[in-house]
Amino acid sequence: MTSAGTNGAGSGPIGRGASVTLSDLEKTYDRANAVAKAVDGVSLDIRSGEFLTLLGPSGSGKTTTLMMIAGFETPTAGDIAIDGKSVVAMPPYRRNIGMVFQNYALFPHLTVEENVGFPLKQRGVSKAERAKLVAEALELVHLPGYGARYPRQLSGGQQQRVAVARAVVFKPRLLLMDEPLGALDKQLRENLQLEMRRLHADLGITFIYVTHDQEEALTMSDRIAVMNDGKVAQVGSPEDLYDRPDNRFVAGFIGESNFLPAIVRDLEDDVVVAECEGTLIRALCPGRPASGEKVTLTTRPERLRFADANQAGTHPQNRLSVTVTEAVFAGERCRYMLQAGDGTSIVLKEPSSAAIRRRAVGERAEIAWSVADTILV
């Protein structure tokens, strides 16, 4: 046996995409009076051909991590390996990594054609071959015939596509993207998100994508690494992160969550029974908390229902008595603010329908939801 193939899809013959391994990556900056840790012990296995998103609020270390992979920052500690080979000592221009920058960073003094041909020129590709590859790349991003224009003559969305074409024209096995859609309006952003997915499928190479927009991350990624305070808070598929957040930060950062304080009373197989507002609530729990421990349960607002509107389900249900404190009709759904016995606020979102009676403020009600949608964090 060789030591190769420790990380899933990256094993076996080298695929079209590079695998990237970050081990205990650290980056500190010396500030005037203190040492700031921008990245604090990040370990990640990014598989060949995967679309991985680094998601986090600003200052979480996601861009610094990306810059270290690209080679613009040197790690203070730890290692970065691409296809198993450490690249820490390699200057950025030898890493052969495509990169799309936040504001595209197109060269203003070069035409679109010269911009896209730039990496080929650096690699000594002949003029004829260059023209062919550039045309192909522009075709790929749906901008054929734009070669002779200057970046300033293009719209933001078009500039973004040129930046992508330039980053993939030399057939890198890894593409890094630093909030590439950040400057665009919502409509265009959504179109380009789908296009990025298509591009990822067409090229089959590994994408590492940085964003602070959780919706974008959920839409596009195979896996998401949520970052907070220089650390990876959780890695997983969009479903994993949404349905089974590991911790309060992830639950709060991705989508909307209710947090219910509770005290553990009992354990049944993989379900924990906790007391909240004098009611016993069952929740899924990866760990084994001790009886009597104070914990927080989380659940998504759209997974809650008013109990009387709820047809008898096949899944085990949690129930809780509440008072309606606020009711907002928001078109496709109604949003209710509820208050449980001791004052915990709970949000409930209900699809709107003329057939469903809308609750009034002050009304007492009982809500119910599936045990599978209740997580202990």
Place this chain on the structure above:
Amino acid sequence: MSEVVQPASLALAVSRPKTVPFDWRRAVPLLLAAPLLIYMLVFYALPVVAMLLRSVNDPTWTLSHYATLFDDVVFQKTFWITINTSVTVTLGCLILGYPVAMGLVRSRSMAPFILVIILLPFWTSVLVRSYAWMVLLGRHGLVNEALLALGMIERPIRILNTPLATQIAMIHILLPYMILPIANALRQIDPSLIRAASGLGATPFMTFRQVILPLSMSGVAAGTLLTFVLALGFYITPAMVGGPRDITLSMLIAQQVDQLNWAYAATLSAVLLATALALLAVARKLPGVGNAFKTSMR
């Protein structure tokens, strides 16, 4: 936008492992700057310093040249004339410059036109502008002709070669140095503040006194300082249009060099340079002036 992103220039220097003992790339910036720094030292700084040293080592190390200035009547008169001229010129520039700066900032349609009128003389040589004033202020110059025609005087009066001529010409030459920093400061005032003031019932004059003027003080300070320091060192204009007896410090220095009196010339140069540098040092401490000064220096 998000995390700290180092400029590429730094990345160039740090994108190698720390184990490399010496990175020659770290030396690149110094190597790039070195030719000019050496050039400036050899052909400019050292010559000036060598000349200034004559004030303390002629014939041996001594401070006597500075000591004699205290009872040197010629120096004291010259120094006073220089300061007096600079103060008058600076005040003149301030009075004439502020309204123009306001006009430049306030009127959108006329701004390019005003800017051209300010900048064209700015980039015309001091010599040419001084010559223009010789033409205007001479015995048969336009000003005299006009005054005669208007019957305000009966025969040509002497304006050229008087302190007044020096002051007028210097104000003309230095006015842009006052206008540009003030305009810079005025441009940074949020226009909604002015609207708010008049909305609160302030008359235009009150708005000016209580909002615009205080907020433009950094520009006024920078312009005043720049004008004053430049005026201190003026040589060509006073020599061309000034009176034969109204000698400024620069002219006295030139005279002493002509007479090969290097020790005295060096002493006077040191005094002139020290005065200018001291003013700049004081001004840098004033809040806001440093920045306004920097931007106005282009």
Place this chain on the structure above:
Amino acid sequence: MKLVHILPASVVGLILFFLAFPIVVVAIVSFSSATYLSFPPPAFGLRWYEAYFSNPDWLKPTWVSIWVACAVVVLATFLGTLAALGIARLPKGLRVVAAGLILSPLIVPGIVVAIGIYYAYSRYGLVGTPIAMVLAHTCLAVPFVVTSVTASLSGIDPRLEQAALSLGATPGATFFQVTLPLIQPGVLVGALFAFITSFDELIVALFISGTGAVTLPRRMWDDLRFQIDPTIAAVSTLTIVLTAALMGAAHLLRKRAEQNRMATSSAAP
């Protein structure tokens, strides 16, 4: 009510008139047909331009000035651009010292610079040679090159250089293919300033041009000591036109560079 608006406008108008009028007068006088200086001229003609262009006493200094200024442009632009690239990346303490030395000719009184240079250059027999003029004027022109190039360097998005590196360009290739083309307008503007600085310079020339390297401003100065005949008006008008043309070119270059930058760095949706 009306007066409130008209009064400030007319005051500003008068001051602008004060600024522009002397230069306009010089230009008008230069087209005078009279043999003496008078305003307004009795009739117009080109005799003073003819006098200028046919007199070797004027043309020779003109050529000296042009050659000196061109040599200054080459030297100051080369040294200044290199230094601007270096200074931006120096550690702070060193950067302040270097910038102080390089920018000081802007504030040190001209007479002090001039006699310092005269004092040292005369020791080495340089006075009265065009080389001395070039060496001295370069010191005075360099601050303009350095400030202009520094300004255009600081306007470059550091991501452009990162992008070049990520696309496989070595640091050298990045400099020649990205950084240098982007600062080119700043370099050209600096070169234009350098030309004007040298071409118009008088104080240093008074001391070190001697008899062997009389420049145009020096020739004008010498002439003015004895007479103020309209030839000088013609020469002055020519230098004003030349300067204005160069400044206009510099302005256009700056504007173009700015537009380039605006359009790409803040990509509008």
